[in-house]
Amino acid sequence: MKISAGLPTGVSAALFDSARRRRRLEARLSALLEERGFAEVLLPILDYFEPYRPLLTGPRLEQLYRFVDRDGQLLVLRGDFTPMLARLLAPHLDELELPLRLYYRGDVVRHQPLRPGRMREYSQVGAELLGGDEAEADEKMLTLFFDLLLAARGGRARRAESGQAPGQQGATKEHTGPYSTEEQHSWTGCMDARMQRDVRHGLPEARGEAPAPGDGEEQTLRVVLGVAGALDEALLAAAGEREASDLALRIASRDRTAARRAGLADVVERGYPTDLSVLGVTAEAVSGLLGLRDRLSSAYRDAGVEVEVDLAEFAAAALDPRIGVGNGPRGYYDGLMFAAYAPGTALALGVGGRYDKVFRSLSGDCSAVGFSLGLDLLLELGLAEARS
């Protein structure tokens, strides 16, 4: 019988050097998390489907791999660490000493259309902070997010020594060396095609082409901040209940014409309105976010991290039930939201936010903020930077 080496759509194997690279990256990030007082949790790959009905919105619920096992139970493969952790902890909140710092690493699987850089199995490292003062927790977790991103880049671009951000206790030391050919030919699934071409055929100089001149702007790691539901009141005021969902999606797509007609041109051009009062009740939260941006910008600018407030990025994360866009693809966030981008990667390197409502929907009362980083994308970013 002939045995095929093929794998199902959307998954790939990490062999030899690529496996070593991934484990090294995991170890580097885990070491930093342990250093910051986060304890590792190991979560099962299988769970019941039923607990996720109230926790996940339409698209994310649909993406879960579910099946009936031999006992007749409807089960799911792990599709997201955060709600799984929340549902396990919620019944025990009274017994836990808060604040609680936890981290995880492992794979999640989601059935979704294949897009550039988007597999169906992802490797993640993530961290959650439960309890404590919310504003302080948000800032601490963002600081940790930045530091992990910088650590993942092999310490090449560290944040400024001056202007230490809260929670920072030391920069990472490990530096990844040049990558072997085998490494460069591995894990290309999540790399954008321009990067893949360079890896396979050499840098533009080697191909006899003039190198693309760098202009600085595109070399920067960018983290965008927002608040779930920040635009809800403005969207309803501009478009009414019937059209607010469509307007939210248009603004998320940076549609300048729709935004201008709605009086929200500033939101797509600079990320937030000049006059915050148009946001209504969320103006104060966005004002606080601008302050947080300023503090983080000054602490991390020299490390090559740009921080921006971009409410358009999270416009589809509506909280008002009259805006039926289902809170966007990651529907459980209800406060601060953030995402990190780097040039040459097709998707966000990591995303996170505050999700207090997950515990509320589980009859628990606990503030919670967390994030996850995509290891596959970070490895590709490491490859690209090693080459440059």
Added chain:
Amino acid sequence: MITIGLPKGRNLGPARAALAAAGLNLDGLDSSRLRQRFPDQNVLGTPVEVLLLKDWDLPLYVEHGIVDCAIVGSDVLEETQPDVFRPLQLKDGRSRLSLIAETPELPKRSGQLRAATRYPTWAARLLAARNLHVEVIHLASSIELGPLLDLTDVAVDIVQTGGTLRAHDLHEVEVLAAVAPTFVVNRASFHAHRRRLSGLLGALEETETGDD
């Protein structure tokens, strides 16, 4: 470097005109070459490279990040649903997606209607929204031949001037959607080149776009 994807075909003219009006002059563009650099042109100081690609392929090139941004027909975007930003639509080069038949009214059939189109997903979505349950047949080109040769009852296709309809004695039963050349941007590129792309988009918005 900012890499711009431009479409071969009907949207190339409006795309070039829009960019020229926004200050990006691509006069030397050679339609027989895939990749061209314009050292004397820039977007807020960044050199520009242009890739000429087929309209249907452009969304994928933008999504992959091979080109940072592109101008592509909204019909292609609606059919392929790429995960890209769509900051604005150009005023010139607009057309419409219409329901086309041999009669001015929708043909009466006891069973399900059949429609020929090059946009099977988008057409099915638009027709279902009108409570029209239609069997959609995918054709690659010459969509008007569907009803003319009795392959289908109707066609769903782009109408620009109506010349093709008149030539074949066909009727535009209903306009289903507006179609426009659309400026699209890769997500990561949008953040990486935010200031520069905002400058270009602002110039484009001032010159070539406008209300319907």
